[in-house]
Amino acid sequence: MTPTDHSPLTTDLLRSLRPHQVLSSLSERMNYRYDAIQFGVTPLAVVLPESTADVVAAVRAAKAAGVPIIGRGAASGLSGGVTPVQESLVIAFTRMTALRIVPERREAVAQPGVVTLKVTEAARPHGLIYPPDPASFRTSTIGGNLGENAGGPLCFKYGVTGDYVKALEFVDADGDVHRLTRDCYDLAGLLIGSEGTLGLMTEATLRLIPPPTYSRTLMAHFAEVGQAAEAVSSAIAAGAVPSKLEFMDRACTNAVEDYLHLGLPREAEAVLLVDTDGDDLQTVDAEMNLVEAACLSAGGVVRRAADPAEAEALWQARRSISPALGRIRPQRMNEDIVVPRSALPDVVREIRALGDASPFHLVQFGHIGDGNLHPNIMFDPRTESSEAVHELAHKIALVAIWHGGVLSGEHGIGTMKKDFMRDAVDPVTLDVLRDVKRGLDAGNRLNPGKILPDAASPSTLVGDSQSRNAGGLAAGKG
Numbered sequence: 001m002t003p004t005d006h007s008p009l010t011t012d013l014l015r016s017l018r019p020h021q022v023l024s025s026l027s028e029r030m031n032y033r034y035d036a037i038q039f040g041v042t043p044l045a046v047v048l049p050e051s052t053a054d055v056v057a058a059v060r061a062a063k064a065a066g067v068p069i070i071g072r073g074a075a076s077g078l079s080g081g082v083t084p085v086q087e088s089l090v091i092a093f094t095r096m097t098a099l100r101i102v103p104e105r106r107e108a109v110a111q112p113g114v115v116t117l118k119v120t121e122a123a124r125p126h127g128l129i130y131p132p133d134p135a136s137f138r139t140s141t142i143g144g145n146l147g148e149n150a151g152g153p154l155c156f157k158y159g160v161t162g163d164y165v166k167a168l169e170f171v172d173a174d175g176d177v178h179r180l181t182r183d184c185y186d187l188a189g190l191l192i193g194s195e196g197t198l199g200l201m202t203e204a205t206l207r208l209i210p211p212p213t214y215s216r217t218l219m220a221h222f223a224e225v226g227q228a229a230e231a232v233s234s235a236i237a238a239g240a241v242p243s244k245l246e247f248m249d250r251a252c253t254n255a256v257e258d259y260l261h262l263g264l265p266r267e268a269e270a271v272l273l274v275d276t277d278g279d280d281l282q283t284v285d286a287e288m289n290l291v292e293a294a295c296l297s298a299g300g301v302v303r304r305a306a307d308p309a310e311a312e313a314l315w316q317a318r319r320s321i322s323p324a325l326g327r328i329r330p331q332r333m334n335e336d337i338v339v340p341r342s343a344l345p346d347v348v349r350e351i352r353a354l355g356d357a358s359p360f361h362l363v364q365f366g367h368i369g370d371g372n373l374h375p376n377i378m379f380d381p382r383t384e385s386s387e388a389v390h391e392l393a394h395k396i397a398l399v400a401i402w403h404g405g406v407l408s409g410e411h412g413i414g415t416m417k418k419d420f421m422r423d424a425v426d427p428v429t430l431d432v433l434r435d436v437k438r439g440l441d442a443g444n445r446l447n448p449g450k451i452l453p454d455a456a457s458p459s460t461l462v463g464d465s466q467s468r469n470a471g472g473l474a475a476g477k478g
C-alpha cells in the first residue's frame with residue numbers, strides 16, 4: 001500500500017464516517033502501531049470516532065472486510081495491549097471525550113477517551129473525587145483503564161477501576177450496542193480488564209466519592225526487605241487500612257535519589273511510603289500510630305511528614321520513579337506480578353538474584369499492600385537482546401507463580417505475558433477462557449493475539465511450573 005492508497009476497508013469507512021475521522025496515509029497509520037513498551041504491525045486504517053454510532057459503523061465495516069479491530073486509548077499500556085499483531089483497523093477513542101458529572105447521584109458519565117485525571121478535576125467542584133489513580137493518570141484514558149482494570153496507590157483502600165463502574169455501554173464484534181449494569185452474570189465485570197478482546201467500551205457510568213478531609217504521611221526505611229513486609233503485615237493485622245502503601249527497593253531508591261537528590265536513604269534495602277486518610281482526624285492519627293509502631297518494631301527507621309509540603313516532597317519520590325528509570329536505559333520492561341504479602345521477602349530476594357545473574361539493571365517497586373510488585377528490567381534495544389529481556393521476564397513470572405502469585409496486578413497480559421499463561425492457568429481453565437472469547441467474538445476479530453496463548457503453541461517457559469502452580473491469571477486487584 002502506498003502512503004495515499006485507499007484500501008477497500010477505507011473506502012467503505014468513508015461511506016459512513018467523515019474524512020477527518022479516517023486516517024489512511026502510511027505516516028498517519030504508523031503512529032498507531034505502538035504502546036508504551038513495543039511496536040507492532042502498521043494498521044490498515046485508523047478511525048477516530050466521535051460517537052457510539054461512529055464506532056458501530058467502523059466495527060461493521062471491519063467485519064465486512066474481515067479485518068481485526070483494536071480499541072486504543074492513550075497507548076500508555078505496558079503489556080502490548082494495543083500493538084497490532086496483524087493488519088488491523090485501529091479505533092482510537094481519543095476524540096470521544098464527553099464527560100458529565102451528576103452530583104446528586106455521585107456519578108460521572110464518561111466516554112472512553114476521557115483522560116483519567118479529568119474525572120476528578122471535573123468532580124472536585126462538586127465535592128467529589130474519582131479514586132482510581134494509575135501513575136499514568138495524566139495521560140491514560142477511561143477506556144484504557146477499563147480495558148486493563150487499572151489500579152494505583154490509592155487502590156489498597158479504595159479499590160480499582162472496576163470497583164467504580166456502575167454501568168457500561170459497549171459495542172460487540174458484530175457492531176451491536178449493549179448497555180450493562182452490574183447485576184446478574186455481571187457481564188460488565190467480564191468486559192472490565194478484558195483488554196479490548198470481548199467488546200469496545202463506548203461509555204461508562206462511574207461512582208464518585210467525597211474526598212477524605214485529613215491525611216498523614218510517613219516514610220520508613222529498613223535494612224532488609226523482610227522487615228518492611230513484616231511491618232506492613234503487622235500494621236494491617238493491627239487494624240490500619242492505609243490509603244497508600246508503596247515499596248521501593250534499594251536500586252529503585254538510588255535511581256530516584258540520583259535524579260532528585262531528596263535525601264532518600266541510599267543504604268536501605270527497602271523504603272515504605274504510607275498514607276492514612278479519613279474524615280476523623282483522631283482515627284487518621286491513630287491508624288498512622290499503628291503503622292509507625294509496626295515499622296519501629298520491625299526494625300525500621302521512621303520519618304513522619306510534618307506538613308502537607310513535606311508529604312508532597314516524599315510522594316514526589318514515588319511519582320518520579322518513571323523519569324528516574326528513564327535516565328538509566330532508554331527502555332524498560334515493567335513486570336506486574338502479585339504475590340501473597342507473606343511471600344514478598346523471598347520473592348524480592350529471588351528476583352534480585354535473577355537480576356544480579358543477568359546482564360541487566362533491575363529495580364523493584366510496587367503497591368506492597370496488595371502484594372503487587374513491579375520488577376523493571378532496564379535495557380537498551382540498540383545494544384541488548386530483547387530475547388534475553390523476555391527470558392528474564394519469564395523467570396520473574398515463574399517466581400511469582402511458584403509463590404502462589406499471579407501474572408498481572410494492573411497492566412494486563414497483552415502480548416507480553418500471553419506465553420506465560422500456560423504456566424499460570426491450567427489447560428481446562430484456558431479452554432473455558434477460550435470458550436468465553438468465542439461466545440462474545442466468534443470470528444476472533446477483537447484484538448486477536450492478546451491474552452490467550454495459541455492452542456497449538458507449546459509453553460516457552462522453563463521448569464516444571466505446572467506442578468507447582470498455585471497461582472493464576474490476574475489478581476482481583478485491591
Ligand SMILES: Cc1cc2nc3c(=O)[nH]c(=O)nc-3n(C[C@H](O)[C@H](O)[C@H](O)COP(=O)(O)OP(=O)(O)OC[C@H]3O[C@@H](n4cnc5c(N)ncnc54)[C@H](O)[C@@H]3O)c2cc1C
Nearest residue numbers: 073074075076077081134135141143144147151196201410
Ligand atoms: C509511566 C507509566 C505509569 C503507569 N502506571 C500505572 C499504574 O500505576 N497503574 C496501572 O494500572 N497502570 C499503569 N500504567 C499502565 C497504563 O497507563 C494503564 O494500563 C492504563 O490503564 C492504559 O490506559 P490507555 O488509555 O493508555 O490505554 P491503552 O494503552 O490505549 O489500551 C490499554 C488496553 O485497553 C484496551 N482499550 C482501550 N480503550 C478501550 C475501549 N474503549 N474499549 C475496550 N478496550 C479498550 C486496549 O485495546 C488495550 O488492550 C502506567 C503506564 C506508564 C507509561
